[in-house]
Amino acid sequence: MQIIPLHIEKEIEPSDDLSELILKSTDLNDGDILVVAQKIVSKQEGRIVDLSTVKPSLLSEGISSQYQKDPRIIELILSETKRIVRMEKGILIVETNHGFICANAGVDESNVKEGYATLLPINSDISAQIIRNKIMNQTKKNVVVIISDTFGRPFRMGQTNCAIGISGLNPILDYAGTLDSFENILRVTAIAIADELSSAAELIMGKTLKCPVAIIRDYTFKTEDHEIDKLIRPENEDLFR
Numbered sequence: 001m002q003i004i005p006l007h008i009e010k011e012i013e014p015s016d017d018l019s020e021l022i023l024k025s026t027d028l029n030d031g032d033i034l035v036v037a038q039k040i041v042s043k044q045e046g047r048i049v050d051l052s053t054v055k056p057s058l059l060s061e062g063i064s065s066q067y068q069k070d071p072r073i074i075e076l077i078l079s080e081t082k083r084i085v086r087m088e089k090g091i092l093i094v095e096t097n098h099g100f101i102c103a104n105a106g107v108d109e110s111n112v113k114e115g116y117a118t119l120l121p122i123n124s125d126i127s128a129q130i131i132r133n134k135i136m137n138q139t140k141k142n143v144v145v146i147i148s149d150t151f152g153r154p155f156r157m158g159q160t161n162c163a164i165g166i167s168g169l170n171p172i173l174d175y176a177g178t179l180d181s182f183e184n185i186l187r188v189t190a191i192a193i194a195d196e197l198s199s200a201a202e203l204i205m206g207k208t209l210k211c212p213v214a215i216i217r218d219y220t221f222k223t224e225d226h227e228i229d230k231l232i233r234p235e236n237e238d239l240f241r
Contacts, residue, residue, distance in 0.1 A: 003204050004214065008210065023139065036148065049120055083095045096120065144168035146166050160202070165228050171195075171226060195231065
């Protein structure tokens, strides 16, 4: 398996076509997996906010005074939030409107000019599908597109890239019903391959290398249509809610 960096030097704007930028930067093969950083998708989709236009609510003002955070950022976080999971040590862990559990609802001030913040795409599955379909139409190459973002993890230090949108791949490889090396039947083993592919891509994408896309080549998979919701554990199965 190969992981190939794809550098895009220009600052992404809503007028840009991400599929065209990708195709201008590289030649793709059938079966390539494109891992695309959420930040360039959000910029291209106009999910960038001028903080001077944000008017904090009384709730945002109260939370910001307690946690020493910009009340405008708190207001954006709350607007992207379905429920607050926990607030402590200046960090807001929330469930986003998409169903993701993450810090600050994905609202981010990094890799964007001062005074602005980016939000997660409204529907990253659709974002991935648009890129994939355009590449298919222009090249006749069947690729997979994964939109990735960096999340923290409970019980583990550090962050890792996770899939927040997908097109062309089942995000879970389910081994249930297959035999292990001792011919025992596996019953519950299901590997989150979309997250693992995203994390592998992060090793060469970095945060400061102007490499917002990685190509994963020669990974064997079956083309399938699924949504990223398949990675979200149902509430009745979640032992930590």
